[in-house]
Amino acid sequence: MRLRSVSADFHVTAPATCLDCGDPTCASTTRTVSVALHQDGGTPGEPLQITRTGGYNLSAVAHTPNGFTSLLGQDLTIESTGTLSTCAPFAYWFDITAPDCAGPGGFTETRDLTAELLSGTFGAAATIPLVDETLTLCPGTYHARLEASGTVVVEGNGATLDTGNTQVLVAVGGASLTVRDLTVGTGAGPGSGLYCDGSTVVFEDSTLTGHDGVGGALYAVDCDVSLVRTDVIGNRAPGGGGGMRVEATTLVLEDSTVAGNTAAGFGGGIELVDSTGIFTGSTIAANVANDGKQLMLNGATTTVDLLDCDLGSGFTFANYDIATNDGVRVRHFEAELVSDASCASGICGREYIVAAPASGPTQLFSGGWITHSMNPGDPAPAYTLDAFSTALRTTDPMTSCSVEPFVAAPNLFGGLSKILTAPVVTIGPVLSVVRFDDVDAVLPVDTFGGAITWGYDISGCGVDVELIHPFEARFYVVD
Numbered sequence: 001m002r003l004r005s006v007s008a009d010f011h012v013t014a015p016a017t018c019l020d021c022g023d024p025t026c027a028s029t030t031r032t033v034s035v036a037l038h039q040d041g042g043t044p045g046e047p048l049q050i051t052r053t054g055g056y057n058l059s060a061v062a063h064t065p066n067g068f069t070s071l072l073g074q075d076l077t078i079e080s081t082g083t084l085s086t087c088a089p090f091a092y093w094f095d096i097t098a099p100d101c102a103g104p105g106g107f108t109e110t111r112d113l114t115a116e117l118l119s120g121t122f123g124a125a126a127t128i129p130l131v132d133e134t135l136t137l138c139p140g141t142y143h144a145r146l147e148a149s150g151t152v153v154v155e156g157n158g159a160t161l162d163t164g165n166t167q168v169l170v171a172v173g174g175a176s177l178t179v180r181d182l183t184v185g186t187g188a189g190p191g192s193g194l195y196c197d198g199s200t201v202v203f204e205d206s207t208l209t210g211h212d213g214v215g216g217a218l219y220a221v222d223c224d225v226s227l228v229r230t231d232v233i234g235n236r237a238p239g240g241g242g243g244m245r246v247e248a249t250t251l252v253l254e255d256s257t258v259a260g261n262t263a264a265g266f267g268g269g270i271e272l273v274d275s276t277g278i279f280t281g282s283t284i285a286a287n288v289a290n291d292g293k294q295l296m297l298n299g300a301t302t303t304v305d306l307l308d309c310d311l312g313s314g315f316t317f318a319n320y321d322i323a324t325n326d327g328v329r330v331r332h333f334e335a336e337l338v339s340d341a342s343c344a345s346g347i348c349g350r351e352y353i354v355a356a357p358a359s360g361p362t363q364l365f366s367g368g369w370i371t372h373s374m375n376p377g378d379p380a381p382a383y384t385l386d387a388f389s390t391a392l393r394t395t396d397p398m399t400s401c402s403v404e405p406f407v408a409a410p411n412l413f414g415g416l417s418k419i420l421t422a423p424v425v426t427i428g429p430v431l432s433v434v435r436f437d438d439v440d441a442v443l444p445v446d447t448f449g450g451a452i453t454w455g456y457d458i459s460g461c462g463v464d465v466e467l468i469h470p471f472e473a474r475f476y477v478v479d
Contacts, residue, residue: 002100002112003051006070009042010096013075026087031058033092034079039072046070046098047136047155049109050078055092058082063094067109067134070098101138101157108133117142122186125163130154137161137182145170145187148177148199156182156206163187171199171223178202184217186210191219191245193235198222203230208243211235215245215271216261226252232269235261240296241271242287247299249275253282263289267296274299283310388454389435392427394463400428401461405436407454421457427465 014036021031042048048070050063061082068076080092099107105114113128113135120126120143132150137159145163146154148171161168162185169184171177177199184193184206193208194201194217201223207230208217216235218225225246232243242261244251251272258269268287270277272295284294294311297304394401402424408416422436434456458465 002102002105002107002114003097004100004102005095006042006048006098007096009070010037010039012036013038019079024087026084029084029087030081031084031090032079032081034077036075036077037096039070039074039076042070042072043098044070044072047134048096048098050080051095051097053093053095055090057085057088057090058092059085061092099136099138101136104138104140104142106135106137106142106159108135117144120144120163122162123164125165127166141185144168148175149173151176153178153180154182155180159183160185162210163192167192167195169194169201171195171201172197173199175199176201178204179206180204182206184208186212188213190214191217193217194220194225196220196223196225196249200224202226202228204228205230207231207233209234213237214239215241216243216263218244218246220244220246220249220251222247223249224252225249226254227256228254230256232256232258233260237261237263237265239263240265240267240289240298242268242289243270245271245273246275247273251275251277253277253279253284255281257283258294259283259286261287263287263296265296266290266292268292269294271296271298272302272304274301276302277304278307279305279309280307281309285311387435387437387439389433390456391431392434392456393431393466394427394429394461395466396463397429399463400426401458401463401465402426403434403461403465404457405434405454406457407436407439418457424460 012035016033016035019032019034020028046069047067049067050065052061055061059082061080064079064081065076078094080094082090082092084090103114104118105112106117107113108130110133116126116128117137122143125143125145127145127147129147129149130152132152134153134155135146136155137157139158141160141162143163144161145166146152146161146169148169152171152175154169154177156179158181160183164186165188167189168187169177169179171194177196179202181204187193189195190213192211192213196219198221201220203226205228209231211217212235213219214237216237217232219241223246235243237245240263242263243258245267249272251270261269263271266289268289269284271292277295287293289296295304388405392403403426404424405422406418407420409419411417420439422439425432425434427434436454439454
């Protein structure tokens with residue numbers, strides 16, 4: 001393993017002590033030396049380890065901790081425990097080291113994997129098993145398949161892995177795989193970027209792109225998968241799930257992007273089957289599919305929470321952004337939508353009016369249609385609008401007025417009729433959040449398409465009123 005010394009980044013804060021050296025008869029042959037250190041410099045986040053450099057009469061030395069992460073200003077104590085060869089004085093020296101990425105390659109705590117990483121070619125990738133170890137990659141492109149067992153961490157350091165003939169990452173049989181700062185390029189097979197079965201996988205600050213297979217970049221069965229600040233872009237699938245397909249899996253997206261993926265079937269971005277999706281602060285947009293452009297929800301146990309997510313723009317009734325089968329419905333939706341936002345599982349957020357002049361319409365719609373996209377024979381969904389809010393203000397700096405929040409549904413004449421109202425509230429030139437809580441408005445399923453919308457009656461204002469983005473709408477489905 002290629003290493004470089006980083007001891008100059010530390011200084012000793014307390015002299016070395018021997019915790020068990022008070023027995024001159026050597027009734028116990030174990031000796032532990034402890035030294036306290038403070039880190040003054042170095043590269044934050046870099047993996048560091050303790051490396052023996054010399055000594056005598058002390059063998060089989062283990063260090064606690066053996067490895068740790070570089071962090072400026074940290075204090076730590078290193079304990080080195082070994083066995084006396086004879087009952088006599090001993091000495092021991094160690095160095096603090098980091099992987100040497102002066103050239104291409106990669107290393108674990110105990111192995112130099114540079115030769116293996118460089119042995120593969122695109123279409124004939126090397127296979128590298130990893131068992132309870134951390135692989136640190138140096139920047140570069142490597143044609144290799146990594147198979148994780150036990151607890152495995154891959155520190156990508158901006159490197160790219162691809163194969164061209166098999167999956168790039170594999171986690172099965174209870175593995176725990178964490179991947180950081182890695183581009184997972186073109187692979188092959190189901191989940192050609194990651195294939196997960198019965199395991200836990202976390203991606204941080206990574207990208208999965210250029211995949212073409214079942215599930216696109218990621219195929220998971222009975223897994224816990226989290227993507228944090230990670231992009232899934234430019235992937236394809238011959239069926240559903242152009243970016244990802246998960247079955248019996250909990251999928252978490254946090255500040256991530258799923259975009260530019262294509263499915264020949266449903267679910268251009270993600271297909272969930274009997275799975276749980278928890279998506280926060282993420283973009284799922286600009287994906288392509290026959291239906292469910294962004295998400296396809298299958299299986300009666302699938303639920304999805306969408307929190308502050310962007311589903312892109314461009315609304316059509318012909319191709320919903322989220323399609324559902326088997327009675328599956330989005331359970332909870334709480335998002336900051338933009339003008340002309342897309343339809344989410346028939347939740348079609350649409351800004352009808354952004355600014356209402358005094359001489360204009362008397363109803364200012366802050367939301368849009370909640371509709372449903374049922375297959376023939378599907379049970380009617382029980383969407384319930386729980387709450388909505390919008391920031392409103394008058395444009396006249398001297399005028400306040402009253403507005404009435406309402407929920408409306410289509411009527412026989414092709415228009416909208418109020419079905420629920422809330423107490424009027426006063427708004428003025430200072431931005432006010434007007435919220436309608438505990439709405440409990442169930443989506444009507446009738447000949448008019450089963451749709452509701454929400455907004456504000458501003459008929460008593462007589463001045464210009466502005467509706468300020470973003471707005472929030474939250475609803476749930478009663479199982």
